[in-house]
Amino acid sequence: MLPTSSSTKARSGSHVARPNTFLPQYLRKIVKWQQMDIEYTFWQMLLLCTSPKVVYQHTKYHKQTKNQWARDDPAFVVICSLLLAISTIAYCAAYDHSAGHAAFVVISVLLFHFFITGALVAAFFWFVTNNYLREVVPDSHVVEQRVEWLYAFDVHCNSFFPMFALLYVLHYFLSPLLVAHGFVPVLLSNLLFMAAISYYHYLNFLGYDVLPFLERTTFFLYPIGVAIVLSPILILSGFNPSRYFMNMYFSRLL
Numbered sequence: 001m002l003p004t005s006s007s008t009k010a011r012s013g014s015h016v017a018r019p020n021t022f023l024p025q026y027l028r029k030i031v032k033w034q035q036m037d038i039e040y041t042f043w044q045m046l047l048l049c050t051s052p053k054v055v056y057q058h059t060k061y062h063k064q065t066k067n068q069w070a071r072d073d074p075a076f077v078v079i080c081s082l083l084l085a086i087s088t089i090a091y092c093a094a095y096d097h098s099a100g101h102a103a104f105v106v107i108s109v110l111l112f113h114f115f116i117t118g119a120l121v122a123a124f125f126w127f128v129t130n131n132y133l134r135e136v137v138p139d140s141h142v143v144e145q146r147v148e149w150l151y152a153f154d155v156h157c158n159s160f161f162p163m164f165a166l167l168y169v170l171h172y173f174l175s176p177l178l179v180a181h182g183f184v185p186v187l188l189s190n191l192l193f194m195a196a197i198s199y200y201h202y203l204n205f206l207g208y209d210v211l212p213f214l215e216r217t218t219f220f221l222y223p224i225g226v227a228i229v230l231s232p233i234l235i236l237s238g239f240n241p242s243r244y245f246m247n248m249y250f251s252r253l254l
Contacts, residue, residue: 036075044076049162052203056210069211070150076157080164084114087168094175095250105249118160122152128219129208135215145213155207159200166196171242178242187235189242194231198224 047055063069088109092102129147171178171192178189205220234241 035073036078037073038075038079041073041075041079044158045079045161048158048203049165052158052162052206055158056206059207059210068148068151069154070148071154076154080157080161081110081114084164084168085110087164087172090172091175091250094172095246097251108249114160118153118156121156122149125155125204125208125220126152129211129214133208133214133216133219135213145211147208147211147214155204158207159203162203163196163200166192166199175242175246179240179246183238185242186238186240189240190231190235193241194227197227201227 044055044058059069062071066072085106088106089102092105096102096105126147126149129152134146174188174192178185178192201220201223205217208214208220209217211217
């Protein structure tokens, strides 16, 4: 009995210690690009825009092999940050007026549009899923499962990339039209933002719906209905989201 008890405690101790050591290991890999799977990351990014369900099928395989839902490779975050920085530099080259202000814009976009917003969104959904959407299991012998915060951040990153492709890349090429005055720019700008926001929340739904211990995950689809209802109102009121957000950073458009 003693060896069995000892081994059980050892396994239990290693299980408890794992969440405390995983994040530092994850952060250390950011400065070791040789350990990142760049090719797999670009494959995921492509599928998120074309067949997102396939990405979350692979998330199930990752859980089976690594015993965790979250990625253990920071390559997606690193590449997404680099692409966001490049796109922001392109905007600054086209619309900014000074190098110092351009540097401020790049840093603020990376911090507030991606990392801080992503951390807050992940924290909110992590709290909601663990406290309100977990399936109640009457059998007390079943191991309790919870959503990992890092997985919630992964879901945000996955959902952010197609929105980045629409609102940072495609928007850049259409920006001369979208920031103009008139009904057509207002219409196109609102439709583009509605599509990006709706797809972002659809991918959120897929990310949490794949977790077998969650229920009522249609909660993540509700913001799509809000976006669809608000878009005609904003169009009729003449609100142009492209001009609004571009004027936040580039005074040349005022």
